[in-house]
Amino acid sequence: MQSGGSYYCFIVVYLIKTDRVIIMIKINNLSVTYHDDIALHNINATIENGDLVAVVGPNGAGKSTLLKSIMQQLSITSGSIDLGGLDLKNIAYLPQSSLIDRTFPITVTEFVAAGAWQRTSFWQVFSRHEQALLKQALAKVDLENMAQRQIGQLSGGQFQRMLFARMLLQDADILLLDEPFGAIDAQTTSLLMTVINECQQRGKTIIAVVHDLALVQRYFPSTLLVATDLVAVGKTENVLTQQHLLQAGYQHFAHCAVHNSFNNPSLEIKNKSNLKTANSASANNESVIS
Amino acid sequence: MITQLYELFIAPFAEFAFMQRALWGVIVLSISATPVGVFLTLRRMSLTGDAMAHAILPGAAIGFLVSGLSVTAMTIGGIVAGCVVALLAGMVARHSNAEEDSSLAAFYLLSLAVGVLIISSNGSNVDLLHVLFGSTLALNDDALVLLTIIATVSTLALAILYRPLVMECVDPHFFKTVSKLSAIAHYGFLLLVVLNLVAGFHALGTLMAVGLMILPAAIARFWSNRLGGMLCIAFFSAVISGYCGLFLSYHASLATSPAIVLVLGMLYIISLIFGRQGGLVFKNNS
Numbered sequence: 001m002q003s004g005g006s007y008y009c010f011i012v013v014y015l016i017k018t019d020r021v022i023i024m025i026k027i028n029n030l031s032v033t034y035h036d037d038i039a040l041h042n043i044n045a046t047i048e049n050g051d052l053v054a055v056v057g058p059n060g061a062g063k064s065t066l067l068k069s070i071m072q073q074l075s076i077t078s079g080s081i082d083l084g085g086l087d088l089k090n091i092a093y094l095p096q097s098s099l100i101d102r103t104f105p106i107t108v109t110e111f112v113a114a115g116a117w118q119r120t121s122f123w124q125v126f127s128r129h130e131q132a133l134l135k136q137a138l139a140k141v142d143l144e145n146m147a148q149r150q151i152g153q154l155s156g157g158q159f160q161r162m163l164f165a166r167m168l169l170q171d172a173d174i175l176l177l178d179e180p181f182g183a184i185d186a187q188t189t190s191l192l193m194t195v196i197n198e199c200q201q202r203g204k205t206i207i208a209v210v211h212d213l214a215l216v217q218r219y220f221p222s223t224l225l226v227a228t229d230l231v232a233v234g235k236t237e238n239v240l241t242q243q244h245l246l247q248a249g250y251q252h253f254a255h256c257a258v259h260n261s262f263n264n265p266s267l268e269i270k271n272k273s274n275l276k277t278a279n280s281a282s283a284n285n286e287s288v289i290s
Numbered sequence: 291m292i293t294q295l296y297e298l299f300i301a302p303f304a305e306f307a308f309m310q311r312a313l314w315g316v317i318v319l320s321i322s323a324t325p326v327g328v329f330l331t332l333r334r335m336s337l338t339g340d341a342m343a344h345a346i347l348p349g350a351a352i353g354f355l356v357s358g359l360s361v362t363a364m365t366i367g368g369i370v371a372g373c374v375v376a377l378l379a380g381m382v383a384r385h386s387n388a389e390e391d392s393s394l395a396a397f398y399l400l401s402l403a404v405g406v407l408i409i410s411s412n413g414s415n416v417d418l419l420h421v422l423f424g425s426t427l428a429l430n431d432d433a434l435v436l437l438t439i440i441a442t443v444s445t446l447a448l449a450i451l452y453r454p455l456v457m458e459c460v461d462p463h464f465f466k467t468v469s470k471l472s473a474i475a476h477y478g479f480l481l482l483v484v485l486n487l488v489a490g491f492h493a494l495g496t497l498m499a500v501g502l503m504i505l506p507a508a509i510a511r512f513w514s515n516r517l518g519g520m521l522c523i524a525f526f527s528a529v530i531s532g533y534c535g536l537f538l539s540y541h542a543s544l545a546t547s548p549a550i551v552l553v554l555g556m557l558y559i560i561s562l563i564f565g566r567q568g569g570l571v572f573k574n575n576s
Contacts, residue, residue, distance in 0.1 A: 071467065093467055100461045104332055105517045114457055117468045122453040150515055151460075170468070 022049040022084070024174060024205045025070065029079035032065050038228060039065040043079070045224055045233045047207065052200045054220035054236070055209045058249045061227045063209040064096055067176045070207075083174075089118055092172035094163055096179045096209070102152045108162055109147045112137060115169030137168040140195055157188040164195055175199060177208035181215070193219050213240060213250075302540045309536060312426045312546065315437055315493040316532030319502055322441035323486040324524040325448055327503035328510060328517075330483060333459055336504050337394050342480075343487050343500035344398035345375035347405030350421055350491065355412055361432045364421075365488055368496075372484030375401060377477070405496075424495030426536070426546035433492045440489040444482050451478050456517070494547040501551035502528055509558050512565025527557055 025047040032040040040062040047053055055063045068074050070081055071093050083090075113120075115137070116130050126134075138144050141161035146154065154162060160180065167175060175196075181189045197219070200206055207224075210216050216223055216236060223239040225231040227248040232239040303309045330339045349371025353363035375397050382393050409421060429437075448455075454475035457465040466472045483503075490499025506524035514520045535550030563570050 089468065091467075095463055098461060098463045100463075101332075101459060104456075104460045105515050105520060106456065106460055110456075111460065114461070114464065114468075117457070117465075121469075122450070122471065166464075 023047070024049040024051070024084055024086075025207075026082040026084070027066075027070075027079070028082065030066075030069060030076060030081060031078045032062070032069055032074065033077040040069070040226070041229045043226065043230045045230065047205060047222075047224075049205055050200065050203050051205055051222050052196065052220055053205075053207045053222040053224055054216040055207060055224045055226065056211075056213065056216055056240070056248075057226040057231075061248070063226060064178050066224075066226065067093070067095075067178050067207065067209065070176060086173060090173040091176060092167045092170040092174070093176045094167060094178060094180055096182065100151075102159070104151070106151055107147070108138070108143060108149050108151060108154070109134065111151050111162060112165045112169055115166035115171075118170070133169055133171075137165040140168060140198070141165045142191060157184040160184050160188065161192065164192055168195070168199075173204060175204055175206045175208075177206070179209050179211065181210065181212065189215070216240065298541075299537070302537070308427050308429075309540065311429045311434055312493075312536055313533065315426060315429050315434060316502075316536065316550065317529055318438050318441045319486075319490055319493060320506070320525055320528035320532060322444040322448075323490055323499075323503045324506045324528045325521050326444070326479075326482050326486050327505075327507035328520050328524050329455060329459065329479065331504060331507040331511065332517075336508075337391055338480075339483055339487070339500050339504055341394040341398035341401075342372050342375055342483055343491075343496050344405070345401040346372045346484070346487055346491055347421065347496045348401050348408060350488075350496065351405045351408040354421070355408060361430075361436055361492065365436060365492075368488040368491060369484060371401070372488060373481065376480040376484050420495070421491070422495050422497050423545065424491060424493055424498055424547045426493050426550070427539070429493060437489050437492060440485050444485050444489070447478070447482060451475055451482075455479055494550065498547040498551050501547075501554060502532075505551065505554040505558055506531075509554070509561045512561035512567050512569050515567050527554070531557060 023046050025045075027043050027045045027047075030040055030043040031038070043066065055066060057063050065074070069076055070083075071091065072088060113126060113130075113134055116126070116134070120126060120130065135144070138147055141164050143158065143161055143165060146158060146162075151159070151162065164180075177196075180192060180196075184192075193215075196206055196208070208220075210220070217240060220236055222234065223236040224233045225239050225244055225248050231248045232241075232244045303313055327339070330336055346368040349367035349369070350364040351367070352371075353360070353365070353367030356367075357363040378397060405421075454465070454469070454471045455478075457469070458472055458475040458479075462472065465475075486503060487496070487499050490502055493499070494502060506528040507520070509527045510520040510523040513523050531553040532550055534553045536546060538544055538553070539546040539549040561569060564572075566572055
């Protein structure tokens, strides 16, 4: 943590900001039970429009269950999820494991084109505009030179990038990503993180299940910490505290949290930039007051 | 020389109306059944196709019991029975994983037993042979018209279903989140399988009809890794085998539908060895 003063300003800005945010997803007393196992218990959270939220928790904490409940892919035991009038078609969902048939003879371009389904449906010709969007999506994930490859020829990282390209073409308002960085290298992770950041800048709301706490600290402004029950939700630095992590059952990481670094040197840069934003924010703040 | 070649290859089809009908039947079936077969094998549902082929038998047998060797009655019976098993098989495929193949095997053994029982207790062995193995050379006008109508409907329906079906094959999870057509694509496709098997059984018999569906698709997989390419290769291998099968059957007095399926089988073995996509010879290179 930085000095108390800047930290305090940060909270003030946050409160002012919440005045005009639009709430995108409101989770009310959500509980999900599989047979007799409680997967989620009394979760309450609101996710704002344009937020980038990491869902964090130990194995079996109900992270995937939370995303699936938002997607209405399982029956909620009690409580509700309010999507603010949005329909499921406004959500792009990248599940943790999918039934994709990687041996099916289809090219990367054709696969990604499926993202435009809601605009082209099963009969419309792919317009020039759509083709341009498709090329753009492939370029963003650095797959242009793979466009004509068969999907079965892609490596794990390339495949994940292709899934991201399809999601970009979907152009949904909310992105739900279930462990998008599961089995991919650091370089691909940073490329995909850039893509996610761009999406956020374009006003998308993004919720991602992430295991790597260093990554969460570095890139995700908000965090939802869950361990069947909701442990904490809000600004990442307020959520990933030693107390909260211990409460969620992270013995090892909680110890690291004291030093607030998770052995990641890049984190210091993040703190500096926090300081900057906090400073500039306090300047803004003053101007608001005056 | 040319006259000899003509005598050998063309004359049987030019001179005999039954050969022309048989060839027409096989070509029409190739147009509609092979693309369905390609999708079946791509979805790893070859066994489902087989189960449905067997399921058609009791339906056709009941149609036969009710109104004799009537093409329409047997067709309707076959479609109804096929749809019942298609629904059961479809539900099994969508909702369970572990025991899919054993429940399909159970379905078709049961259907086959019921069918054979009905026919053998009420008809003659000739009838049984006719339904099981078809009589390509005895295709009459009614059967041909019906076959052509079914093939046309099936081909058009497949063209409309094409995109949803590809989506459903490649990533069913994703397709379900973006569209409500997922179930329609799945069950519509199974209905097409049934239609083509019913059309096929008039020409080739219930047991051999599935051969004209699955084998060309299996052959095509060895030669192309593009869906379009596979559809073309499957169609041409079916037509060529149809012609060769009729040719063999005419000159060597062999039963027609097994002859066609045997030619397909030989093409399959050749593809298995020499195919460019994963054939035994090229396997080390690719």
